[in-house]
Amino acid sequence: MRIKVHAMYPTIIVHACVTALLLCAFGARADVGATVGELIENQHRILVLREAANQWDRAEARKAGQYLFFRNQELGRKLVEQITSSAQEMPARYREMTGVLDDPAYSGEDRLIFRSPLEALSRKLPPNERRDATRRLERLADLRKVLGADFEYGFRRVPLKSVPPHAAQWAAYVSRIAKTTTARQILEELDHELLAAPEPAGDLTGAAARARVLEWDGEELPERTVLLTFDDGPHSGYTPAVLDILRDQGVRAVFFQIGQNLGDVSRGAATPGHNQPIVSRLLVEGHAVGNHSYTHPVLTKLSRRNIAREIADTQALIEAMVPVGQGRTGGFRPPYGARDDKVLAQIDLHHLRSMVWNIDSEDWADPLPESIADRVVREAEKAGRGIVLMHDIHARTVEALPIVIRELRKRGFQFAWWNGEKLVVDADSGTLAPR
Numbered sequence: 001m002r003i004k005v006h007a008m009y010p011t012i013i014v015h016a017c018v019t020a021l022l023l024c025a026f027g028a029r030a031d032v033g034a035t036v037g038e039l040i041e042n043q044h045r046i047l048v049l050r051e052a053a054n055q056w057d058r059a060e061a062r063k064a065g066q067y068l069f070f071r072n073q074e075l076g077r078k079l080v081e082q083i084t085s086s087a088q089e090m091p092a093r094y095r096e097m098t099g100v101l102d103d104p105a106y107s108g109e110d111r112l113i114f115r116s117p118l119e120a121l122s123r124k125l126p127p128n129e130r131r132d133a134t135r136r137l138e139r140l141a142d143l144r145k146v147l148g149a150d151f152e153y154g155f156r157r158v159p160l161k162s163v164p165p166h167a168a169q170w171a172a173y174v175s176r177i178a179k180t181t182t183a184r185q186i187l188e189e190l191d192h193e194l195l196a197a198p199e200p201a202g203d204l205t206g207a208a209a210r211a212r213v214l215e216w217d218g219e220e221l222p223e224r225t226v227l228l229t230f231d232d233g234p235h236s237g238y239t240p241a242v243l244d245i246l247r248d249q250g251v252r253a254v255f256f257q258i259g260q261n262l263g264d265v266s267r268g269a270a271t272p273g274h275n276q277p278i279v280s281r282l283l284v285e286g287h288a289v290g291n292h293s294y295t296h297p298v299l300t301k302l303s304r305r306n307i308a309r310e311i312a313d314t315q316a317l318i319e320a321m322v323p324v325g326q327g328r329t330g331g332f333r334p335p336y337g338a339r340d341d342k343v344l345a346q347i348d349l350h351h352l353r354s355m356v357w358n359i360d361s362e363d364w365a366d367p368l369p370e371s372i373a374d375r376v377v378r379e380a381e382k383a384g385r386g387i388v389l390m391h392d393i394h395a396r397t398v399e400a401l402p403i404v405i406r407e408l409r410k411r412g413f414q415f416a417w418w419n420g421e422k423l424v425v426d427a428d429s430g431t432l433a434p435r
């Protein structure tokens, strides 16, 4: 008996090792599948929240949608990392992803959000898998054209009145998703992550009040004027693409950048990171930079101390990377637009000025560039003026941008820009009165 047990040890150990290896390999692959599932699930939730935001104009739904958008950026990066972290496992993990993506339960529309991860992957994959990724990207581009054609059709009508007929396929997709859950349910699930901590501004109400008065929200712009703003960058691929378009079109914009994309801050000392050349180019081409926090948290949830740190760390980087002059706006954009007296007081105490938006491109929800552009034009027509919110971290925004500029110009809109002191319009003439 004793001998038997001993004799079995090596077998048990081998089994244990093999099981551990299998678990390890399977674990990584199962993670790939889970990440894909979560990305699609989040995109569904974003679309449901967007519908709710439009129906009831609920700021919470909009904030929650943008919150999930930001999380999906992280998940997209995680997916690329999971697949490419081991050169040996790469083909198997890639197939694991495509296996889940090809599940007939998912539709082409569901797969549209995988454009950015597939683009990032295709640069790293071995030849066979790269060919597959390229084919998938082509199929997604074709679907995008079919879905977007209806919106392009809409642009030919001046002024825009009816919903373009081609939007039907996309609308059917969104309403299918809306049957599976409700905005209320999603908001409840996210409550603990989004709800503001009950901490009043206290003796800072003077600063908060001042920040409210000074806040830019688009209303201060002259009639038929828009300011283009791009959040969440700089991004090594998409920010330069946005800059190319702006240069070709002769339009200047403001970029609200996230500190962790700019560099590191340790004990108050800022060290610019690898995106410094993008920031330099942006300044040379006449654009300006604003502060969008360091880690993009829901600031209303943080303590005063942590809010101050989010603002100060990014400001230290901006001061290290952006020389005093035209490129510094002194603007701060709260992530998700989430601000209360406590947050506003901190913005004021850091001698910054809050800038929100009144025209949401909803590029955080909408994978169709033509639909994004269509929305910006409609909202601009409705408001007559405004600050446009976009994100320079996505292919769809890059593709929407030329249409946005073309269609706004066609309708007589002019573009505001930051001249180092204030927002001004296109040429030197027609300067805006500061509010």
Ligand SMILES: [Zn+2]
Pocket (backbone or CB within 6 Å): 231, 232, 292, 296, 335, 336
């Ligand atoms: Zn943001």
